[in-house]
Amino acid sequence: MQIRPLGSGHSADSLLVLLREEDCKNLTPFDGELAGILSVLISRRDFTGKKDSLLRVPMVEGCLYVVGLGKTEKCSLSVIREALVQGLRKIGTSRGKIADVIVSHLAEYDGLSFVLGEAGGLCGYSFDSYKTKGKDYEPFSLTEIYSDVYGDEVSAGMKFADAQVFSRETANEPGCSVCPATMAEKAQALAEEYGLACDIWDEKRLSAERMGALLAVGSGSKNPPRLIHLTYKPEGTPSKKVAIVGKGITFDSGGLNIKPDNFMLTMKGDKTGACNVLGIMKGIAELKPGVEVHGFMTCAENMPSGSAFRPDDIITARNGKTIEINNTDAEGRLVLADALSVASELEPDVIIDMATLTGACVVALGKYRAGLFANDDGLAGKILASSSREGEPLWRMPLDDEHIAESMKSPFADLVNSGNRYGGAIYAALFLKEFVADGIKWAHLDIAGVDFCDKEYGVYAKGATSFGVRTCLDYLMKC
Numbered sequence: 001m002q003i004r005p006l007g008s009g010h011s012a013d014s015l016l017v018l019l020r021e022e023d024c025k026n027l028t029p030f031d032g033e034l035a036g037i038l039s040v041l042i043s044r045r046d047f048t049g050k051k052d053s054l055l056r057v058p059m060v061e062g063c064l065y066v067v068g069l070g071k072t073e074k075c076s077l078s079v080i081r082e083a084l085v086q087g088l089r090k091i092g093t094s095r096g097k098i099a100d101v102i103v104s105h106l107a108e109y110d111g112l113s114f115v116l117g118e119a120g121g122l123c124g125y126s127f128d129s130y131k132t133k134g135k136d137y138e139p140f141s142l143t144e145i146y147s148d149v150y151g152d153e154v155s156a157g158m159k160f161a162d163a164q165v166f167s168r169e170t171a172n173e174p175g176c177s178v179c180p181a182t183m184a185e186k187a188q189a190l191a192e193e194y195g196l197a198c199d200i201w202d203e204k205r206l207s208a209e210r211m212g213a214l215l216a217v218g219s220g221s222k223n224p225p226r227l228i229h230l231t232y233k234p235e236g237t238p239s240k241k242v243a244i245v246g247k248g249i250t251f252d253s254g255g256l257n258i259k260p261d262n263f264m265l266t267m268k269g270d271k272t273g274a275c276n277v278l279g280i281m282k283g284i285a286e287l288k289p290g291v292e293v294h295g296f297m298t299c300a301e302n303m304p305s306g307s308a309f310r311p312d313d314i315i316t317a318r319n320g321k322t323i324e325i326n327n328t329d330a331e332g333r334l335v336l337a338d339a340l341s342v343a344s345e346l347e348p349d350v351i352i353d354m355a356t357l358t359g360a361c362v363v364a365l366g367k368y369r370a371g372l373f374a375n376d377d378g379l380a381g382k383i384l385a386s387s388s389r390e391g392e393p394l395w396r397m398p399l400d401d402e403h404i405a406e407s408m409k410s411p412f413a414d415l416v417n418s419g420n421r422y423g424g425a426i427y428a429a430l431f432l433k434e435f436v437a438d439g440i441k442w443a444h445l446d447i448a449g450v451d452f453c454d455k456e457y458g459v460y461a462k463g464a465t466s467f468g469v470r471t472c473l474d475y476l477m478k479c
Helices: 032-043 077-092 112-122 153-171 180-194 203-208 212-218 267-287 332-345 359-365 377-390 402-407 424-433 469-477
Strands: 002-005 014-020 054-058 063-070 098-102 144-147 197-201 226-232 241-252 292-302 314-316 322-324 350-355 370-374 394-396 441-446
Touching: 002 112, 014 032, 014 077, 032 054, 032 063, 054 077, 063 077, 077 098, 077 112, 077 377, 112 144, 112 153, 153 267, 153 469, 180 197, 180 226, 180 241, 180 267, 180 292, 203 212, 212 292, 212 314, 212 332, 226 267, 226 332, 241 267, 241 332, 267 292, 267 350, 267 469, 292 332, 332 350, 332 424, 350 469, 359 370, 359 424, 370 377, 370 424, 377 394, 377 441, 377 469, 402 424, 424 441
Parallel strands: 002 144, 014 063, 014 098, 098 144, 241 292, 241 350, 350 441, 370 394
Antiparallel strands: 054 063, 197 226, 226 292, 314 322, 370 441
């Protein structure tokens, strides 16, 4: 996608205008011809500016697209971002190739150029690489955008979007195509392209490094587990050292505590946390902030077999803590436990982990908001601010429940990996906290409800969302 300033000597076949409800009452910011057309549409009540409304008007040359932003008091950059994606997506699926975008009347919202870049990078994505492209196949056609608001931030916005799309591409791949070794290959290729350091621990190295929890989860699969460590270091002294840890279960059957069939669908997406790490490291390598970033992908396939780990097994994690297994389908916290221990050994200022971890979080918050747990109020506030700017809603969850913490104790080991059905997301977060070294600021994002959508909404196409990539990039760029 190419994004350029309006007036660059071109011929567009589509015109996109975003309007708040109040803009429909005052069309003075628009030129005479466009104001006249909009006035007719508004007077006939064809368009009122209602949020998410979209009107497509065929013209003598091309089409006019008008998207509603709703009331001014509820409008924000996030609303504008979604409206831009909505309009550009419609243009690109309606054979439009070149679009003029009119948004200068919204200049009061600082950051329009950045959001335009994000929208341009996100609008055309769909996962269709496995579809046969017959004669009726209509590819996304939009290739050029010209806007009356254009600045240096456009490029950064596109890099944010590209990072999220890169993550989606891998997250959408089925388990027959992506296993732990494949994830390692993708990380290695990324490292070579962008000059990142890459260290990959295979099953022999994992055993030598005492990664007992990760090895246990991967023990039932013919595809052995991997720990992947990508490193970005800026020029000069880094302002901060941050570790990003992602859960990478390339397929989750539940293991011997096997999932019901309807719960096993979409479990290719249980690797989204690790895919997000890939996307974040790509974005960081392109954006080049002054912070040192370590990306950990903890990858395994959780399958049932004669070699699989069992309920009642007791395993030893890297930090020496023993864990009694009472549910092999509570495997994500196990692979994260070892990765959090390794990340802690680097003594970073901050650790952020992302995982499709618990159904309990979906029950608590639904499918459009992720859970945030943090051991530091300042860190939580910064991540919440980043999520608000990027339109990826988070809700801070409690991390101080003594009763749930007490229930993690096992009569036979230091911890038991799963509790009862009540407070399951809190239990999982408290479990992870046991593997973060004292003195390190830590945040956990439970993205189980938001990692996959069965219909497009906002900036997301059907399939993997890679929710959290842009939030983490925003946080890292402001460290």
